[in-house]
Amino acid sequence: METLVQSTLAAPEHELSFFALFWQAHIVVKIVMIGLLAASVWCWAIIVDKILLIGRTRRQMTRFETVFWSGQSLEELYNTLHNRVNHSMAALFVAAMREWKRSHEGQRPAIGSLQQRIDRVMDVTIQREAERLENRLLILATVGSSAPFIGLFGTVWGIMTAFQAIAASESTNLAVVAPGIAEALFATALGLLAAIPAVIAFNKFNSDVGKAVARMEGFADEFSAILSRQIDERG
Amino acid sequence: MRAGLIASLAGHSAILFWGLLAFPDAESFSVPQVESLPVDLIPVEEFTRLRIGERTAEVRDVAATQPSETEVEEPPQPTDRPGESQVEQPTPPTPSPAPTPAPEPQPVADPEPEPEPEPVAAPEPAPAPPPEPAADPEPAPEPAPQQEAAPAPQPIVTSVAPRTKPAPPRRTQEPPREDLNTEEIAALLNKVEPERQQGNASQEPASLGSRNGAQNVRMSQSELDALRGQVAACWNPPVGAVGAEELKVRVQFNLSQDGQVSGNPRVLNSNGNPAFGAAASSAVRAVMRCQPYSLPIAKYDAWQEVIINFDPREMIIGG
Numbered sequence: 430m431e432t433l434v435q436s437t438l439a440a441p442e443h444e445l446s447f448f449a450l451f452w453q454a455h456i457v458v459k460i461v462m463i464g465l466l467a468a469s470v471w472c473w474a475i476i477v478d479k480i481l482l483i484g485r486t487r488r489q490m491t492r493f494e495t496v497f498w499s500g501q502s503l504e505e506l507y508n509t510l511h512n513r514v515n516h517s518m519a520a521l522f523v524a525a526m527r528e529w530k531r532s533h534e535g536q537r538p539a540i541g542s543l544q545q546r547i548d549r550v551m552d553v554t555i556q557r558e559a560e561r562l563e564n565r566l567l568i569l570a571t572v573g574s575s576a577p578f579i580g581l582f583g584t585v586w587g588i589m590t591a592f593q594a595i596a597a598s599e600s601t602n603l604a605v606v607a608p609g610i611a612e613a614l615f616a617t618a619l620g621l622l623a624a625i626p627a628v629i630a631f632n633k634f635n636s637d638v639g640k641a642v643a644r645m646e647g648f649a650d651e652f653s654a655i656l657s658r659q660i661d662e663r664g
Numbered sequence: 665m666r667a668g669l670i671a672s673l674a675g676h677s678a679i680l681f682w683g684l685l686a687f688p689d690a691e692s693f694s695v696p697q698v699e700s701l702p703v704d705l706i707p708v709e710e711f712t713r714l715r716i717g718e719r720t721a722e723v724r725d726v727a728a729t730q731p732s733e734t735e736v737e738e739p740p741q742p743t744d745r746p747g748e749s750q751v752e753q754p755t756p757p758t759p760s761p762a763p764t765p766a767p768e769p770q771p772v773a774d775p776e777p778e779p780e781p782e783p784v785a786a787p788e789p790a791p792a793p794p795p796e797p798a799a800d801p802e803p804a805p806e807p808a809p810q811q812e813a814a815p816a817p818q819p820i821v822t823s824v825a826p827r828t829k830p831a832p833p834r835r836t837q838e839p840p841r842e843d844l845n846t847e848e849i850a851a852l853l854n855k856v857e858p859e860r861q862q863g864n865a866s867q868e869p870a871s872l873g874s875r876n877g878a879q880n881v882r883m884s885q886s887e888l889d890a891l892r893g894q895v896a897a898c899w900n901p902p903v904g905a906v907g908a909e910e911l912k913v914r915v916q917f918n919l920s921q922d923g924q925v926s927g928n929p930r931v932l933n934s935n936g937n938p939a940f941g942a943a944a945s946s947a948v949r950a951v952m953r954c955q956p957y958s959l960p961i962a963k964y965d966a967w968q969e970v971i972i973n974f975d976p977r978e979m980i981i982g983g
């Protein structure tokens with residue numbers, strides 16, 4: 430008769446703190462982790478930047494609208510604004526007014542297709558402003574969609590090496606298996622950590638930029654209507 | 665953009681720092697210490713089976729249900745002690761072939777192993793016992809079961825008497841085991857088995873069984889052995905008494921789940937021997953002294969009621 434005695438093997442000591450998990454990892458997993466951390470830093474930088482930018486843009490538009498509809502003369506408004514660096518609605522207004530001014534300069538005012546020119550100028554300005562607002566949002570989208578896969582790659586690689594180590598140590602004890610898998614899963618955790626805020630922020634900023642552009646287009650249409658009436662009255 | 669980058673870097677380093685503080689090392693789970701049980705790899709045949717009890721079944725010596733074990737482990741028994749082994753065998757002619765192989769390997773133990781003298785000696789037993797009752801425990805019970813078998817040991821005993829007294833019966837079995845070769849044992853077994861048939865109707869007689877009659881609850885042989893060993897360690901058998909070898913005590917007791925004996929152990933059998941009272945109380949004392957018993961909780965059905973045969977020759981447990 431053979432007697433088998435179940436023995437509880439002493440689990441090898443493994444630190445599971447952040448840095449321990451990082452240092453014990455395979456080089457490929459390390460690179461993945463560093464990349465994901467950098468992506469996370471970059472994403473948050475963009476997020477902070479966009480929050481500030483969109484907030485500022487919104488405030489500027491509101492302020493400009495109150496000034497514009499306050500009954501102030503358009504000429505005066507143009508004179509105060511045209512020397513500054515303008516954004517959003519102010520830029521729209523300045524671009525349209527500049528085209529209007531130029532058309533009335535000289536001996537023969539070119540009024541025939543002035544309406545079309547003003548519309549085009551304002552369209553171009555809106556596009557430029559939208560581009561400024563959407564700048565770097567694609568990075569958020571890319572990180573949001575690819576970071577989980579990058580993390581998963583790190584995890585798969587880590588688990589691969591962990592299993593190789595298990596095969597080499599010829600022990601299936603969970604205490605042998607666990608640290609390697611914990612390390613590997615850390616990569617997925619980092620990937621998700623980078624991806625989740627990026628996805629959320631991308632969706633939010635996308636809709637914010639869409640709203641801002643729609644607001645500018647509305648203003649452009651209104652302003653175009655005003656100028657069109659002026660052209661017809663003078664012509 | 666610079667503001668955003670600075671804010672992001674500051675936030676990440678803050679989170680990492682917090683992670684260092686808040687997630688030091690993972691705390692290990694507090695795992696309850698699991699009792700490690702010795703695991704015996706044994707063939708299925710050695711499992712003791714607890715079957716549904718039959719009310720009509722008679723209480724019988726569990727010793728009688730163990731032929732398979734004794735046959736395998738102690739084949740030389742019949743050769744060693746022809747007189748004793750014959751107790752179980754009612755058929756007179758067959759025992760003679762069985763002991764015949766004995767003389768060769770064991771010249772010292774029995775000077776007169778030849779079974780032929782047995783019938784001749786039959787008339788003599790009456791006078792023989794009186795001189796050596798103190799010396800040897802065997803004679804007292806033997807005359808009762810059988811006439812031919814009983815006389816046989818007496819001539820043997822007279823010669824062996826001084827040797828058997830100090831040594832417990834086990835020890836006398838050992839030398840022949842070394843000498844015997846397996847073929848002889850096999851031949852012996854083949855002859856012995858049919859004789860046994862009569863004594864023990866079946867290998868597994870209907871037992872009174874456990875009260876719940878759980879058919880699938882079994883105690884493995886090793887668990888029974890463990891219990892037996894535990895009780896045996898606490899037991900002081902009445903060695904010096906007259907006929908101590910035949911003082912079998914059958915004790916029944918109930919166990920609670922924590923291994924404590926609940927209630928008082930009951931002695932199930934009786935015997936005419938004047939020393940039986942002492943033997944019975946020693947058995948009860950052993951049962952009480954050894955508690956608590958460590959047995960697998962999962963099989964509580966199987967061991968909540970235990971019957972142990974205190975047999976001075978070997979302790980045998982019945983469920």
